[in-house]
Amino acid sequence: MKQTLFDKIWDKHVVAQVGNLSVLYIDKHLIHEVTSPQAFTGLEKRGIGVWDKTKIVATPDHNVPTLNQHLPINEPLSRQQVDKLKENCQKFDIELYGLLHPYQGIVHVIGPELGITQPGMTMVCGDSHTATHGAFGTIAFGIGTSQVEQVMATQCLLQAKPKRMRITINGKLKEGVLSKDIILYIISKLGTGGATGYFVEYAGDAIRSLSMEARMTICNMSIEMGAKGGLIAPDETTFEYVKGREFAPKGEDWDKALAYWKTLYSDADATFDFEVAYAATDIEPMITFGTNPGMGIKLSEKIPTASSTESPESFKKSLAYMGLAENQSLIDLPVNYVFVGSCTNSRIEDLRIFANYVKGKQKAPNITAWIVPGSKQVEKQAQEEGLDKILAAAGFALREPGCSACLAMNEDKIPAGEYCVSTSNRNFEGRQGPGARTLLVSPLTAAKVAVAGKVC
Amino acid sequence: MQKFIKLNSPIIPLPIENIDTDQIIPARFLKATTRDGFGENLFRDWRYDANNQPIADFVLNNPQYKGNSVLVAGENFGCGSSREHAAWALHDYGIRVVVSSFFADIFRGNALNNSVLPVQVSKSFLARIFSFVEQGQEVSVTVDLEAQTIILDHTQESESFDIDPYKKTCLINGYDDIDYLLSMKEEIKKFEVQHPLF
Ligand code: SF4
Numbered sequence: 001m002k003q004t005l006f007d008k009i010w011d012k013h014v015v016a017q018v019g020n021l022s023v024l025y026i027d028k029h030l031i032h033e034v035t036s037p038q039a040f041t042g043l044e045k046r047g048i049g050v051w052d053k054t055k056i057v058a059t060p061d062h063n064v065p066t067l068n069q070h071l072p073i074n075e076p077l078s079r080q081q082v083d084k085l086k087e088n089c090q091k092f093d094i095e096l097y098g099l100l101h102p103y104q105g106i107v108h109v110i111g112p113e114l115g116i117t118q119p120g121m122t123m124v125c126g127d128s129h130t131a132t133h134g135a136f137g138t139i140a141f142g143i144g145t146s147q148v149e150q151v152m153a154t155q156c157l158l159q160a161k162p163k164r165m166r167i168t169i170n171g172k173l174k175e176g177v178l179s180k181d182i183i184l185y186i187i188s189k190l191g192t193g194g195a196t197g198y199f200v201e202y203a204g205d206a207i208r209s210l211s212m213e214a215r216m217t218i219c220n221m222s223i224e225m226g227a228k229g230g231l232i233a234p235d236e237t238t239f240e241y242v243k244g245r246e247f248a249p250k251g252e253d254w255d256k257a258l259a260y261w262k263t264l265y266s267d268a269d270a271t272f273d274f275e276v277a278y279a280a281t282d283i284e285p286m287i288t289f290g291t292n293p294g295m296g297i298k299l300s301e302k303i304p305t306a307s308s309t310e311s312p313e314s315f316k317k318s319l320a321y322m323g324l325a326e327n328q329s330l331i332d333l334p335v336n337y338v339f340v341g342s343c344t345n346s347r348i349e350d351l352r353i354f355a356n357y358v359k360g361k362q363k364a365p366n367i368t369a370w371i372v373p374g375s376k377q378v379e380k381q382a383q384e385e386g387l388d389k390i391l392a393a394a395g396f397a398l399r400e401p402g403c404s405a406c407l408a409m410n411e412d413k414i415p416a417g418e419y420c421v422s423t424s425n426r427n428f429e430g431r432q433g434p435g436a437r438t439l440l441v442s443p444l445t446a447a448k449v450a451v452a453g454k455v456c
Numbered sequence: 457m458q459k460f461i462k463l464n465s466p467i468i469p470l471p472i473e474n475i476d477t478d479q480i481i482p483a484r485f486l487k488a489t490t491r492d493g494f495g496e497n498l499f500r501d502w503r504y505d506a507n508n509q510p511i512a513d514f515v516l517n518n519p520q521y522k523g524n525s526v527l528v529a530g531e532n533f534g535c536g537s538s539r540e541h542a543a544w545a546l547h548d549y550g551i552r553v554v555v556s557s558f559f560a561d562i563f564r565g566n567a568l569n570n571s572v573l574p575v576q577v578s579k580s581f582l583a584r585i586f587s588f589v590e591q592g593q594e595v596s597v598t599v600d601l602e603a604q605t606i607i608l609d610h611t612q613e614s615e616s617f618d619i620d621p622y623k624k625t626c627l628i629n630g631y632d633d634i635d636y637l638l639s640m641k642e643e644i645k646k647f648e649v650q651h652p653l654f
Contacts, residue, residue: 015647016640019622023640025647027654035539037489046634051644063487077487084489121654128538128562144540144566146632154637156644160620162561192474193532196561226535226560292474292535314473314530407483407537416506428478428536430501 002267004164005233006199009139009264013122021158026055027121029151030107031094033060033085034409035126039149040088050092051155057116058089059097061106063409066372066399069099078410092152103246105375105401108132108343112216113377115245119234119261124151129343129425131222134231135215136238137264139199141229162228163197163273166266168204171280178353179214180345180423180442182206183221184286186278188296196226198274201266206280207232212241213349220344221425224293233265287330287455288427288440290318295427296440299455302329321429322437323417330439333455337420338369339432340446342406345423346374348381350443351398355387357447363395364453370412371396372404396450408433421449458571459630463552464609465525466596468515469589475529476536477563481545483537494541495548516549526597528555528585533574534563543570553599555606557582568623569632575599575606575617584613601627 003011015023031039036058043049050056063078073079082099089096097103103110107125111117111133119137124130128142143157150157167186187194200222207215215232222230239258242248249257284298295318297303303319305326306312319325324333340346340354351373363369371391373379379401382388388398405412406424408431414420416435423446424431427438439455448456485497502514510517527546533556534542543566546554551572557579559567567574585608588595598607601624607614619627626632637644 012651016643018636020620021622023637023644025644025651034486038491038540041490042634048638062483081487081489118654126538126540128536130538142538142562144538144543144562144569146540146566146569146634150634150637153634154640154644155648156637156640158622158633158637192535193558193560196532196558223562226532228561292476311473311530313471317472407478409483409486426476426478426536428476430482431478434482434484434501434506 002270004266004270004272005137005201005231005264006139006164009120009122010161015156018158020160022161024122024157024159026124026151026155026157028116028123029056030111030123030125030130031056031058031148032062032107032127033081034062035145036088036148037081037084038145039152040092042149043152046153048153050094050152053092053094055155056094056152057097058085058094059104059107059110060085060099062403062407064099064402065410066370066402066404066412069400075411102376102380105377106343106346106403108220109346109374109378112136112212113245113375115242115248118242118248118257119238119264124157128223129220131227131229132216132220132343134219134222134229135212136242137231137234137261139229139231142223162199165195165198165200165227165274166272167200167202168275168277169202169206169280170204170277171206173206173280173283176285176444177283178442178444179210179217181283181286183218184288184293184296184440185283187221187225187293188286189278190225192224192292192294193226195222198227200227200230202230202232204277208235211349212237213347216347217344221293224425234261285442285445287445289322289324289330290315291321291427291429293425293427293440299331299445302327330455333419335419335421335439335449335454336366336368337414337418338367338446338450339405339420339422339424340443341370341372341374341404342424343374344425345443346372346378348378350423351378351382351387353443354447355390357444358394358396358451359390361394361451363450366453367450369396369450370399370405372399373401375401405432407431408436421446421455457569457626457630457632460552460571460573460601460627462598462600462602463525464596464598466594467526467528467585468521468524469586470515470527470529471586473530474532474535477534477539477542478536480534480542481539486539486541491544493548494545495550498545498549523550525550526553526555526599527551528582531556531558531579533559535560538562540566540570543567543572547572555582555585568627571627573599573601573627577606577615577617581615
């Protein structure tokens with residue numbers, strides 16, 4: 001039987017079948033402070049413990065301040081949630097990378113960098129961007145809190161098998177086009193519901209040519225078109241990245257794992273429920289103009305007219321929120337905020353791209369910029385490479401790791417009515433603070449805007 | 457989990473597409489460590505202005521719709537984050553059924569796990585409901601989980617909807633997945649022995 005990569009991994013994890021639902025075994029479970037407390041309470045109510053504590057890794061990320069992490073958290077509710085995670089991890093004896101721990105960071109940044117994420121696994125987290133880990137050829141998806149409790153209690157989830165989609169991108173990417181542009185381009189084509197019910201495999205030589213970090217950016221945003229998850233077949237780039245990391249297999253285990261990982265690809269004649277292909281040469285730097293990630297255009301294009309869209313009323317409502325008009329070009333739009341961070345673009349390569357561009361230039365005086373590394377490890381590496389100095393010389397500062405302005409649960413909120421050019425993944429109304437207006441871009445575009453003080 | 461069998465209620469119309477979970481419950485309200493009280497902040501930023509004053513033309517502030525337990529929303533309801541708080545907020549507010557022509561995946565699962573029934577209808581049926589609302593008609597519906605039907609009370613137009621048979625049994629009996637999975641402990645242990653991969 002010709003199988004897709006997705007089927008190969010899924011089928012290996014089915015414990016039993018209940019009608020249309022599979023009892024799916026989960027290899028790794030990442031938890032954070034926001035979606036876990038009620039799950040722990042649930043376990044306590046049932047009087048049960050966790051199934052296998054070695055399969056759970058915890059870290060606080062959503063609520064944490066990005067300045068002065070050595071001090072107690074100011075905001076009482078945030079502090080309470082972070083404390084609760086610590087308390088629960090102690091009670092259930094779960095590994096916690098708490099604040100100031102050298103491994104702390106955004107769940108989806110630390111999993112890969114610590115070698116916790118490995119090809120062929122099933123992984124879940126109470127967070128929709130769990131799809132990030134799919135870059136390793138991993139079935140990874142976000143779940144709700146009841147399911148967090150399920151996995152803690154039984155290491156399994158009841159799941160309907162999604163359909164399979166393949167998105168192929170062949171050809172050579174243009175200079176200055178980053179993986180963020182690829183995924184924003186794809187979502188602008190498929191729409192926010194375009195992949196609902198599907199698990200997406202990204203393929204083609206343009207995808208193959210990307211680094212692991214760039215691949216993670218693509219898989220990360222799979223959820224923004226409704227997909228259950230996204231994945232990329234592991235290859236030499238993947239193995240090279242995983243090798244030697246803290247929790248990666250070593251010695252004989254490595255050889256065994258590697259032999260297995262090399263079987264993880266879609267067979268040549270495997271069939272997908274839906275296939276689509278784009279040419280790499282058609283992709284240009286992208287920017288969003290509306291209030292969902294599907295509302296994106298090339299920087300060189302103008303905002304479409306409402307009448308050319310499927311739902312003119314919703315479209316107009318979006319533009320009104322954004323303070324933008326049909327047919328408008330975003331070039332030269334004055335912007336006062338730049339956010340570089342989030343599980344989409346806060347890895348070392350993203351910081352290098354930003355630093356490399358601003359090196360020897362100056363931040364525009366009107367710009368407030370928050371540059372937030374994805375993890376303690378990224379922060380450390382940035383310092384070791386001297387990126388913090390380059391940033392400082394250009395008028396920027398490197399903050400401490402966390403989700404930050406991606407969802408504005410800490411103090412990093414964009415004021416109402418202000419535009420923020422952001423490397424994060426969601427431009428929903430109020431996502432970066434009540435009334436904030438988000439324009440999603442790549443780290444390179446963010447760097448250009450930070451220097452110019454306007455969209456360029 | 458609360459049982460769901462059959463419900464008759466006037467609707468709350470919200471004809472907006474792609475309603476994401478950040479709108480259903482904004483992130484700043486996710487700091488609680490219990491499941492209670494989220495209803496107060498359901499659609500917070502559409503319901504209240506920056507000074508916490510109710511926004512008059514938002515549907516939840518219209519006394520006509522107070523107490524209704526069926527929300528009818530535009531296509532692709534619940535997209536965005538995995539926060540189950542969205543389902544908790546709806547349930548806590550008193551919503552037991554959400555009708556739309558399309559639901560985001562994670563939201564659908566979260567709703568089903570919290571006794572909020574997602575009823576997916578055809579685009580034309582949805583458009584029909586909204587057209588009655590536009591004409592000033594008060595629309596009420598009967599949702600019968602056993603029969604998997606939704607009926608518009610005043611015209612008796614009906615449509616059937618899909619639901620996974622296992623999930624249907626859970627809702628009707630008030631069981632949840634954990635009860636079920638815990639009954640499979642032995643099988644899971646056996647699986648672990650032959651699954652030495654990670
Ligand atoms: S960075 Fe943003 S999208 Fe990623 S996990 Fe944190 S809040 Fe979610």
